[in-house]
Amino acid sequence: MKACIYTRVSTAGQAEEGFSMQAQHDRLIDYVKLQGWDLIRIYTDPGVSAKDLNRPGVKEMIDDLKAGKFDAVIVHKLDRLTRNISDLYDLVELVNKHEVKLISLSENIDTSTPMGRMFVYLLGIFAQMFRENLSEEVKKGLSKRAEQGLRNTFAPYGYEMDEEGELRILPERAELIREMFDLLIQKKWGYLKIAKHLNTRSIPGIRGGSFHGSTIENILKNHTYVGKNHWKLKDRPESERIVRQGTHEPIIDQSTFDMAQNIIQRRSRKEMSRSSYDYPFSTIIRCGRCGGPYHGHMQPTTKGIKYYYYRCLNKLRGKCDQSDLSELKFEVMFFEYFALQHQGIEFQEVAAAKSDTAEDKRKIERELEKSEQRRKNWQYAFGDGNLPYLDYVALIDEEMKRVEDLQRQLKDLPQNEQPVKITTKEVLDTVAHLRENWPYLERETRKDLINALFKAIMILKVGNKWSIAGVEWA
Numbered sequence: 001m002k003a004c005i006y007t008r009v010s011t012a013g014q015a016e017e018g019f020s021m022q023a024q025h026d027r028l029i030d031y032v033k034l035q036g037w038d039l040i041r042i043y044t045d046p047g048v049s050a051k052d053l054n055r056p057g058v059k060e061m062i063d064d065l066k067a068g069k070f071d072a073v074i075v076h077k078l079d080r081l082t083r084n085i086s087d088l089y090d091l092v093e094l095v096n097k098h099e100v101k102l103i104s105l106s107e108n109i110d111t112s113t114p115m116g117r118m119f120v121y122l123l124g125i126f127a128q129m130f131r132e133n134l135s136e137e138v139k140k141g142l143s144k145r146a147e148q149g150l151r152n153t154f155a156p157y158g159y160e161m162d163e164e165g166e167l168r169i170l171p172e173r174a175e176l177i178r179e180m181f182d183l184l185i186q187k188k189w190g191y192l193k194i195a196k197h198l199n200t201r202s203i204p205g206i207r208g209g210s211f212h213g214s215t216i217e218n219i220l221k222n223h224t225y226v227g228k229n230h231w232k233l234k235d236r237p238e239s240e241r242i243v244r245q246g247t248h249e250p251i252i253d254q255s256t257f258d259m260a261q262n263i264i265q266r267r268s269r270k271e272m273s274r275s276s277y278d279y280p281f282s283t284i285i286r287c288g289r290c291g292g293p294y295h296g297h298m299q300p301t302t303k304g305i306k307y308y309y310y311r312c313l314n315k316l317r318g319k320c321d322q323s324d325l326s327e328l329k330f331e332v333m334f335f336e337y338f339a340l341q342h343q344g345i346e347f348q349e350v351a352a353a354k355s356d357t358a359e360d361k362r363k364i365e366r367e368l369e370k371s372e373q374r375r376k377n378w379q380y381a382f383g384d385g386n387l388p389y390l391d392y393v394a395l396i397d398e399e400m401k402r403v404e405d406l407q408r409q410l411k412d413l414p415q416n417e418q419p420v421k422i423t424t425k426e427v428l429d430t431v432a433h434l435r436e437n438w439p440y441l442e443r444e445t446r447k448d449l450i451n452a453l454f455k456a457i458m459i460l461k462v463g464n465k466w467s468i469a470g471v472e473w474a
Contacts, residue, residue: 002070007042024076061073153231195211292320310325
């Protein structure tokens with residue numbers, strides 16, 4: 001009889017050391033010799049999980065099984081093949097169809113008998129239950145670590161892990177991280193444009209490869225760069241991400257990170273343009289008929305002059321019939337709209353100016369957040385039996401004294417400073433000033449200013465007359 005054997009270990013550590021693989025190999029070889037069978041092939045998958053059959057060794061074995069290259073498959077245990085009951089059932093059906101024996105030495109199973117097949121299915125059910133329960137326990141453990149402010153992931157670009165498992169900044173890469181945030185915030189570049197810019201300079205990306213738009217997106221959304229640890233289950237919504245203060249040094253400050261997230265979120269809500277700086281009002285102009293964004297287009301005239309205009313995106317899709325609008329006509333309408341005295345329009349009071357004590361307040365609040373996290377970590381350690389009671393009490397007492405001092409500092413900060421509101425008059429003055437300087441501004445600067453002031457400007461055409469139907473401030 002022609003036979004093959006299959007071996008597998010589930011961790012990289014076992015695969016490297018090889019003791020489990022070698023033990024399986026030796027026992028299976030001895031069995032084949034004892035039976036007097038011909039050993040045709042040894043299939044193996046070192047260091048991989050048995051959650052499914054998508055493994056090189058198993059797939060090659062199945063191909064050879066279908067080709068009739070052997071009469072028996074011998075394994076140390078069935079879970080070496082798979083812990084998925086559906087896959088195990090299909091595999092047993094396959095070996096029986098081709099009249100091949102599946103033999104497990106540890107469980108003393110031979111699937112060529114009805115009793116052997118039944119026992120295989122029962123073991124498969126328990127193996128799958130074990131795998132699913134193990135997965136849930138791992139998720140719980142990772143969630144608990146994240147709640148304690150501990151890291152569950154590898155060192156991101158710009159950091160490396162030291163011998164004690166702490167993140168350490170790589171200065172050259174940290175400068176690149178700061179540059180990426182600056183290109184997003186100051187120049188409003190998109191992910192792909194930032195990636196291309198770095199690649200043209202032959203800067204090695206993650207693992208030495210090229211930068212991609214998705215790489216830049218992940219970096220610009222990563223809380224690690226402000227000194228925090230974060231984690232969430234795969235495929236879960238962003239609202240379930242656990243973010244806690246870490247112990248590593250930040251690469252950028254929180255205000256920079258917040259500005260970047262604001263831009264990213266506004267773009268996702270179509271409140272800011274991702275397109276070229278050739279079109280200052282692109283996506284800011286909104287269709288008063290269908291609500292869709294107007295995108296910029298350019299058409300050179302016969303005299304070589306560039307003609308800029310805006311068109312409703314839904315018109316391009318055949319879902320709206322509101323006309324295109326030239327940029328020159330819109331600029332006249334735009335500035336006249338704000339030059340007229342109020343016209344009964346109510347302007348929102350917009351962002352407050354920062355007080356002199358705002359930064360001091362933020363620093364104290366950050367220290368209080370760190371303190372709360374330390375106390376929570378000690379509570380977990382005490383609850384798990386890893387911190388003696390007397391040590392726990394001493395640490396808590398000392399930390400609470402520090403908290404009281406921070407709270408006193410917070411209380412002593414000036415309380416009577418009221419944020420300065422930007423009035424309607426000041427808004428109109430700003431737009432009037434913008435009108436005076438508009439002809440002298442670069443198109444890129446125009447776009448920055450418009451994006452900074454507005455979320456949306458609704459336009460509507462009734463008959464042959466255009467009008468601004470509403471304004472939403474940024």
